[in-house]
Amino acid sequence: MKSFQVVEFNAPLKEVDQPTPQPSGTQVLIKVKAAGVCHSDLHIWEGGYDLGHGRKPLSLKDRGVSLPRTMGHETVGEIVAFGPDVKAGDKADLKAGDVALVYPWLGCGKCETCLAGEENMCLKPNALGVYCDGGYADYMTVPHPRYLLNLKGLDPVTAAPYACSGVTTYSALKKVEADFNTPIVIFGAGGLGLMALSLLKAMGGKGAIVVDIDARKREAAEKAGALATVDGKAPDALEQLAKKAGGPIRAVIDLVGNAATTQLGFDCLTKGGKLVIVGLFGGGAPWALPLIPIKAITIQGSYVGNLRETQELLDLVRTKKIAPIPVTPMPLAKANEALVDLQKGRLVGRAVLTP
CATH class of the missing domain: 3.40.50.720 (NAD(P)-binding Rossmann-like Domain)
Structure with a gap:
């Protein structure tokens, strides 16, 4: 599979070819159909946040973001295969061939916050595309089927930004x-x-x-x-x-x-x-x-949103027939160009990479 990775902060993404992963445990393998390019990706790419008042910038490295990293937390993919530990009840309405939105804002999955459905507030974050590899790639693994929300006919390219923006x-x-x-x-x-x-x-x-x-x-x-x-x-x-x-x-x-x-x-x-x-x-x-x-x-x-809110959002989009925001589809090979366009303020709406 092909991916574009941050191998050094503030440096161009590196194109990497590696074997397509096979899902283990409760993982699900998806073939990426769309990956939004978010402003948060710029902070990951640049390596930190400006805290102002002469303070030392907040380093993503100090926050546990390790390199190399495949970014991409606004991802839609087609389900290819389920890991061997996925049970029938885990899949809900999902099957191979379905197209789903990936909920990326994962935590440890074990603490009181995560068990209450607030994984985005976990003190040990595992967000896909930030702490784990994300959607700037041909394929991607998702830790569990519960983080895949069936699009049920919504357009993958315009739906991808629902995972973050x-x-x-x-x-x-x-x-x-x-x-x-x-x-x-x-x-x-x-x-x-x-x-x-x-x-x-x-x-x-x-x-x-x-x-x-x-x-x-x-x-x-x-x-x-x-x-x-x-x-x-x-x-x-x-x-x-x-x-x-x-x-x-x-x-x-x-x-x-x-x-x-x-x-x-x-x-x-x-x-x-x-x-x-x-x-x-x-x-x-x-x-x-x-x-x-x-x-x-x-x-x-306000920091992103939880899994329940993401499902509520998709339901709202369907029932109210909400028009999508403007998107600019770009080939995966232009991931660097998309980031620079976003950095320079040249984009209106959202750039979405399409492997």
């Missing part, structure tokens, strides 16, 4: 669902932002004002149904947000996560509002600490 935005939106009767503010009109707009409408929200510094992405957000858009770099961005909201802003979802976006997000909230930070762009917290209690603001992080 989809469940990430769905989980974040659920955290502000109590404020869906008023416009919310979303920072970032990339793959996650466009996904959030589609899901917000399907979940019964009034709508969102989208903030982005890229005019092309603001235009994409308007086409995707944003109530309004604002240039985050505009000197009167705060005033524009207040005017376009037409009332108090109670909820902000920041899909960028840098000092500028979190500051503007904090500033635009009314008393008692909630700022949910999803993006990992990096930097240090910019808020004046006394204003947090004075405004009674809730600042909450």
Whole structure:
């Protein structure tokens, strides 16, 4: 099989040819049909996160990410074979030849958090494409059938992003669902932002004002149904947000996560509002600490989503016939090019590798 691996941080991916793995134990072998290229892949590729305030960057190596590593955590594949320990009850509605979305946010599988269905919060993460090899390859093994969600006819290329950008935005939106009767503010009109707009409408929200510094992405957000858009770099961005909201802003979802976006997000909230930070762009917290209690603001992080939420998301996509976000299919051999395009901000929507 062919894969593209990070063999050195900040270096081009290396094309590797190796034998196709055979599934052991409860593993499932899939033939990859689509693998989304996510902004989180850039952090893995670059080797860390900017913590701001002159702090030493958070090293992925120190977090247990070892090289070489095949990235790819937004993966759809066709089931080829089940390992010898897979029982009939483990397969649910799956059989060889079915096309399934891979849930990648695995933990140790044994702790109280994992057993409660919150593997994405496990303190010993085993995420596919991060700590274990993922979908930038022809074939991939998945540890257990329960992490495969049957697409039942959904398009593999447009469905692949549901494993990250989809469940990430769905989980974040659920955290502000109590404020869906008023416009919310979303920072970032990339793959996650466009996904959030589609899901917000399907979940019964009034709508969102989208903030982005890229005019092309603001235009994409308007086409995707944003109530309004604002240039985050505009000197009167705060005033524009207040005017376009037409009332108090109670909820902000920041899909960028840098000092500028979190500051503007904090500033635009009314008393008692909630700022949910999803993006990992990096930097240090910019808020004046006394204003947090004075405004009674809730600042909450949101990290991907759990397996149950991913199934809920696929069910929502089917029942509400949610239109997919724009995707740019690219051959697996162009994995490096896709990462550079994402790094340089040249992509609108999502690049999806198609082996």
